[in-house]
Every structure is written in structure tokens, then in C-alpha cells.
Amino acid sequence: MKTYKDLSPSPRTIMTPGPVEVDPRVLRAMSFPILGQFDPEFTALMNETMEMLRTVFYTENHWAYPIDGTSRSGIEAVLTSLIEPGDTVLVPIYGRFGHLLVEISERCGAEVTTLEQEWGKVFDPAQIIQQIRKHPPTILALVHGETSTGCMQPLEEIGKACRELDVLLVVDAVATLGGTKVAVDEWQLDAVIGGTQKCLSIPSGMAPITYNQRVADKIAKRKKVERGLRTAEADTALTGRAIQSNYFDLSQLQDYWSPVRLNHHTEATSMLYALREGLRIVLEEGLEARFQRHKRHERALVAGLTQMGLSLFGDPHCKMPMVTCVLIPDKVDGESVRQMLLHQFGIEIASSFGPLQGKIWRIGTMGYSCNQKNVLHLLGALEATLLRHQVPIHPGLAVQAALDVYEQEQR
Incomplete structure (x- = not known):
């Protein structure tokens, strides 16, 4: 029978745009004993994590919690829960991850249009604002920090224009959260996705998200339609409006992260320890x-x-x-x-x-x-x-x- 050596990864100095070296205090937190996901001690940790995420996101949003999965899971959860087939989505592309937003939006049945900028530059906000005024989309999906080019897109003016035109602004802040300001409320961003494995210095495996009431209202409407379909199965015209994913259904995840604590999935306990400790370290530093x-x-x-x-x-x-x-x-x-x-x-x-x-x-x-x-x-x-x-x-x-x-x- 083949034998295997003890696991002993080589020590590295990781200077990539992610993943990065993990703070030893986070690694220590991941070694702590497992708690049941409905243990009051664990749900208290969940509540503390939500509080800290609001601070890091600079938001008063009620909803601020992690999706269990890599950063892409957070992007997919937000877009899957928001986009109804036939919705229009505008994606300004200035690097690799704009194309990812396009792919996920198309998989959700959206009618996607794009703006493209030469890699190594970002958009003048006026260019994006002009486009959304000319053809207001349902959703504008935009990358904040594009690690493929090392460029960062200004958001403040764009958020203001989206709010005036009733366009939902979804932002991929995977690479920037914890390393530069991501002012969700001040910049009027509707939904924002972060990542753990970059500036937060936590292993990949959770995707912190936050979204406001505008987003929550659209999710609630889709949840109502979905429940109606399950009970009546009457109006086939509405079937496209139901949220197709179970795992990435934010309406169900809200039930888990609310005091109701309805079971949705088995929580990634050790990863939540890591996220809570990583956020604590961020706030300790300031x-x-x-x-x-x-x-x-x-x-x-x-x-x-x-x-x-x-x-x-x-x-x-x-x-x-x-x-x-x-x-x-x-x-x-x-x-x-x-x-x-x-x-x-x-x-x-x-x-x-x-x-x-x-x-x-x-x-x-x-x-x-x-x-x-x-x-x-x-x-x-x-x-x-x-x-x-x-x-x-x-x-x-x-x-x-x-x-x-x-x-x-x-x-």
C-alpha cells in the first residue's frame, strides 16, 4: 500500500495579487474547536462578523454577510439573485474580470451590453454616465480594482448617476476591500462583493457581500414569485422570474443570517472563524x-x-x-x-x-x-x-x- 508523507508546504513569500500570505492569528483561529452552526455562541460570532463587515464596507446596510465559497461565489450569488431573464445589464470592461461579469450575467438570461476600454486605463466616469443616461440598464455591473491590469475605477460619480436613474449598481471589490476605501453608502453602491484572499489576508473560501434595501426589495419580489410558482404552477410566463439557484439564493441566505436562523446549508465554521479574526485584525489596525x-x-x-x-x-x-x-x-x-x-x-x-x-x-x-x-x-x-x-x-x-x-x- 502506498504511503504518503506528512503535509509540509514550502514556505513562500507571496507577492501576487491573490492569494496572499495569511496572518498567523487567522490560521490559529481556524484551528479552534468546531461549534454547531446554531449554537448560541456561534450565532453570536455570526452577528459580530456582520457588524464588522458593515464597518469595513463603510455602510449602514442591514445585509452584510459572507457567501460560503471563493470570491466568484459572491459575484454569482448577487447577480443570480438580482438578474431576471430579459433584464438589461451594462458591463464596462477594462480587464479580465469585466468579462467574468458578462459571462455570469448572460448565464442568468440578461441582455448584456458592454463598453470596452484599453487595458491599462479606466473609464472616465462621464463616459459610463452618458451611456446609462442614453440607454438606462436594469443593472450596471462594474469592477472596482482590476488585478489583471493593476487599475482602479473611480465610482463616486457613477453611483450618484445610477441612483438618479434608478439603475442598480453592482460592484466587484474583491481586490480592493481592506486595502483601500470602499465607501458603499457614500458612493451610493447598491451591492458590493469582496474577497477574503486578498487585502483581508484570509484563505480563499468566503466572499463578503453587502447590499441595500433597493436590492433586498428586488430579491423579495422574486422570492414571492418563486413561492407562488411552487404552490400554483399556474402562470408559466412567470417561471423565468424565479431565482434559479438554490445555493446562491440570497433570499434564503437572508433567512439563515437573520434571527430566524432557518437552515439553508451547513456553515463553513472554520472559515467563519477566519473571517471574523481577519476583520478584527483589520479594525484593530484601523x-x-x-x-x-x-x-x-x-x-x-x-x-x-x-x-x-x-x-x-x-x-x-x-x-x-x-x-x-x-x-x-x-x-x-x-x-x-x-x-x-x-x-x-x-x-x-x-x-x-x-x-x-x-x-x-x-x-x-x-x-x-x-x-x-x-x-x-x-x-x-x-x-x-x-x-x-x-x-x-x-x-x-x-x-x-x-x-x-x-x-x-x-x-
Whole structure:
């Protein structure tokens, strides 16, 4: 009989746009004993998690809770529960994950239209507002931080226009929640999906969401139709309006996350421990302090990369503070560089997708991975690796430039 070794993953310095290194306190929380999902002690943890999510989302929304599953499960739960066949959905695309919003919306039976922007740029809000004024959709679905390009879309003006036109604004904030401000109420966002495995520094496996009463009202109407169909099965014209998914039905999940505590699924107990502890750590640090930390290490990283002689990809005016995209120098095998960083230095950075495949590296400074040790380690290792690949860079300047940033900000 074949035997297997004890599990012992190699230690890594993870500098990708997700997943990132997990805070040890979160890992410790995941080792705690299991509680039953209706144990009063556990439901108290659920309530605390909802409270903390409201703070992190900058919202007074009643509904703020996690979907059990990866970030995509949160996106799918919101869109599946909102979109009725025949609804119109507008998706402005400026990277890979806009295409994901299109695919899910089409699977829900929506009539989808798109706007497309060159990768490396974002939309002027006026361009999106002009489109929704000309042809108001039922839903505008938009990515806040596009990790495939390292760009971040301004939302405030767009949210205001959507509210005036009675368009529901659904935002993918998977990459930005916990690393920069996601002001749900101030920006008038109707539904927002976050991720655990990025700036919150929690393992992938839950998707925090929040949505307002406008969204809850539409979900309630669909729930009423669905119940009517189950009892009467009379009006076949209404069948398309029923929520097709059981697992991703927010109307049923609301019953589980409300004091009613109706059973919907077996809760992922250890993941909820992780989410609660991760959120506690975020609030302990302070949201504004956390956002400034991400910007500080971004400045140090960018200073080091540019002094080394590398060029950044994308419009700097819309750059995400937690993702830096670097143009791969001419005649350099980007994958060979990544493999050497991984195997010789234990550092992982990311490649990219679609039209940027093989053209850029993506470096994440997210959550627990966002620290001075990691930035300096990466810069030194990348310099050594590029020299091994005979790339004409400026040796010895990168780490010094980053240190200059750190020392200036300590004064």
C-alpha cells in the first residue's frame, strides 16, 4: 500500500495579487474547536462578523454577510439573485474580470451590453454616465480594482448617476476591500462583493457581500414569485422570474443570517472563524492606517523598480495601491524569471492574462504580505534574477531607493 508523507508546504513569500500570505492569528483561529452552526455562541460570532463587515464596507446596510465559497461565489450569488431573464445589464470592461461579469450575467438570461476600454486605463466616469443616461440598464455591473491590469475605477460619480436613474449598481471589490476605501453608502453602491484572499489576508473560501434595501426589495419580489410558482404552477410566463439557484439564493441566505436562523446549508465554521479574526485584525489596525500602509509600501516598491531601470505598465493616475504591473523587458523570458524567483528565493509574483500574457509581471502588496521585509526581499531577489538573465538594469539602486522612501516617511 502506498504511503504518503506528512503535509509540509514550502514556505513562500507571496507577492501576487491573490492569494496572499495569511496572518498567523487567522490560521490559529481556524484551528479552534468546531461549534454547531446554531449554537448560541456561534450565532453570536455570526452577528459580530456582520457588524464588522458593515464597518469595513463603510455602510449602514442591514445585509452584510459572507457567501460560503471563493470570491466568484459572491459575484454569482448577487447577480443570480438580482438578474431576471430579459433584464438589461451594462458591463464596462477594462480587464479580465469585466468579462467574468458578462459571462455570469448572460448565464442568468440578461441582455448584456458592454463598453470596452484599453487595458491599462479606466473609464472616465462621464463616459459610463452618458451611456446609462442614453440607454438606462436594469443593472450596471462594474469592477472596482482590476488585478489583471493593476487599475482602479473611480465610482463616486457613477453611483450618484445610477441612483438618479434608478439603475442598480453592482460592484466587484474583491481586490480592493481592506486595502483601500470602499465607501458603499457614500458612493451610493447598491451591492458590493469582496474577497477574503486578498487585502483581508484570509484563505480563499468566503466572499463578503453587502447590499441595500433597493436590492433586498428586488430579491423579495422574486422570492414571492418563486413561492407562488411552487404552490400554483399556474402562470408559466412567470417561471423565468424565479431565482434559479438554490445555493446562491440570497433570499434564503437572508433567512439563515437573520434571527430566524432557518437552515439553508451547513456553515463553513472554520472559515467563519477566519473571517471574523481577519476583520478584527483589520479594525484593530484601523482602516485609514491600513490604507496608508498599502500606499507606503507601494511607494517603496515603485521607487525600487523604477530605479532598477524597469518600466511600469498602465496609467499611473488610476493605479491600484496594492497591485503594481511591470513591463517585462524585451527579449526576456518572463516565466523563466518567475520560476527563478520561486525556486531560488521562495518568492512568487504573477504573470497576466489575455492581451497582457507574457508582457507584464504583476506584483501584489496586499494585506499581511504588504510589509517592508517582503518589499526589500523582492527587490533584491528580482535584481539578482534579472542580472542572471543578462538584463541591462542598474544594480544596487533598487533596495536603496526603497530604503530612502521608508526612511523619509519615518521622519
